[in-house]
Amino acid sequence: MNQPTVSKGWTVLALLALLAVPVDAQVKDYRDIKFPKLPEREVPRPEVHTLSNGLQIFLLEDHELPLIRVTGRIRTGSNYEPADKVGLADFVGQVLREGGTRSMDGDAMNDYLESRAAFVETGMGGDVGTASMNCLKEDFDDVLAVFADVLRNPAFAEDKLALAKQQAKTRIARRNDNIGGIAGREFARLIYGADSPLTQMTEYATVASITRDDLVAWHQRYYHPNNIMLGVVGDFDSIAMKSKLEAAFGDWPKGPDANLPEIVVNEPEPGVHFIEKNDVTQAYVRLGHRGIRTDNPDYYSVQMMNEIFGGGYAARLFSNVRSKKGLAYSVRGSIGSGFLREGIFSVALSTKSETMGASIDALREEIDAIVAAPPTGEEMARAKESILNSFVFNSTSMSQILGQQLTYAYYGYPADFLERYRSGIEKVTREDVARVAKEYIHPDKLVTLVVGKSADFDRPVS
Structure with missing residues (x-):
């Protein structure tokens, strides 16, 4: 088979051209390389509305995929639970969803959501309660009904509370297994104080003292529309979505404002x-x-x-x-x-x-x-x-x-916080x-x- 050839003359010329290039032009120190400034990206802002009962909604359309996600913030948190019932807020966050509602038990809810590749979840942080749902656009109305039912009418089933309490006792038994976990927990107690609401710990005695009535009372104290923010992102029309949320939550009566107390952080002892x-x-x-x-x-x-x-x-x-x-x-x-x-x-x-x-x-x-x-x-x-x-x-x-x-919005910071940053x-x-x-x-x-x-x-x- 004939192979392509290159004349010796052209080869010599190419080599001479390479040799003519200065060495410092061929190899450049990475520290001398100048990169263009990254362009500023305009971050979209959600529409914000407040329903007649005080529930705030944040709407952000995204039509890339036929999905809709709802994220909720509830003005509550484990930092505000009584010292003799530490663990109560976490149980509320867990059993609110796992315990089902008055119209659908937790296991049936699992099956209902799984058949639609959807989820509804709830939880509890130190200064905020959380709730979320995710589903296909075509299933939104059905899943929203479940989500609203969970927030408004939780059953707090006794068997699910018992399971949550057993899981908590297992965590207590194993919390000293990890050296990093010990250090993080105890260091926070040294900084904030062992008696601070920020560092109080779930114990066997506090778990044993918590009843279903405590969960119901916590829900009745904090879970009201005027203490809740809901954000919706996904493939929807904002005008239609506002109407759907009004239909799902608009007849939920206002309740007492959360009025969470300020937690003062004292100077620790060196x-x-x-x-x-x-x-x-x-x-x-x-x-x-x-x-x-x-x-x-x-x-x-x-x-x-x-x-x-x-x-x-x-x-x-x-x-x-x-x-x-x-x-x-x-x-x-x-x-x-x-x-x-x-x-x-x-x-x-x-x-x-x-x-x-x-x-x-x-x-x-x-x-x-x-x-x-x-x-x-x-x-x-x-x-x-x-x-x-x-x-x-x-x-x-x-x-x-x-x-x-x-x-x-939940913590009272400006909407342009990132841009200011x-x-x-x-x-x-x-x-x-x-x-x-x-x-x-x-x-x-x-x-x-x-x-x-x-x-x-x-x-x-x-």
Whole structure:
């Protein structure tokens, strides 16, 4: 078979052309590559309406797929349950759906929804109750009827409550199996206080004290239309959807406003604490103190500081504690924030038992350094680029966008919170980061917690 040929003359010319190109034009340092600024994406906003009974609805059309999703926020939460009945709110969130309604028991509801490839779910967080449904557009009316029935007429079946209580007792029995779980739980109790509503724990006695009547009373106290927000996203017409929601919920009478009490976060007492756990080869170390609220004017500067301090592979904690000193596979640290109250400033790692003391020293050195040493220009550029480039992932779907809008509205934050976040990050300077590190990180107020096997430590906990 004849093969194509290239004349020697052309080959020589091609080689000469390549040699004529400067070396630095062929190989360019990645740090010198300039990328164009990402275009700003306009995030759609849902229509917002309030029904005559106070129920707020957020409507966001998305005709890409023949699906409709409803997400609900109920003004309640486990942080507001009585101390002698801890676990009650979680049981409400679970049995509200699993226990069925007065017209359809939970098992029949499972079959009904499964035959339509739909779901209805309920749950409970610390400061919010949740409810959601998802279905094909063609099944929406049927599934909405079930969803409304669950919210309005739960049966709280005794057998489903008994099952939920048994599951809770199993969780109590196993909650000390995981060293990280112990550290996270007990560190929060040290920061917020063991008696705080934020850290109260379900116990066998509190589980035993909870009855079906307690669940009914909780529902009657909080589950009213004027305490609920519903968001709908999917393939629908907004005018028609508003009418459907009015038909499903409009005759639900208003009830008392939730009026959830403010939970005050006190300043924790500095100190060193240790929990013995003899069946582990790792020590879990955590240091920190009280953080900030999300509505703090310095929020954006704090987020930049977090990125530089503990935000990833290039952050100071990872670079120095993991990569250079080899003391931990994973290390993290940040000033946490909360929508309603202060979060927690926390620096944490797990390490070999034999390097527990060295790890504490390394973490304290990094905490001192972030307060004392302002960020470099390179750190600022990398942190800002990282945060802004990840911004696009905050709105990857219409469902995610709707969920964010519900959250902001529920906690009283502006609808353009995300847009403000982006512009706020862009304006942060080196001086801002240096200032907030000094203002919000206090090495002299640290709470230190170590969990592990003390016999294997390199030194006593101190």
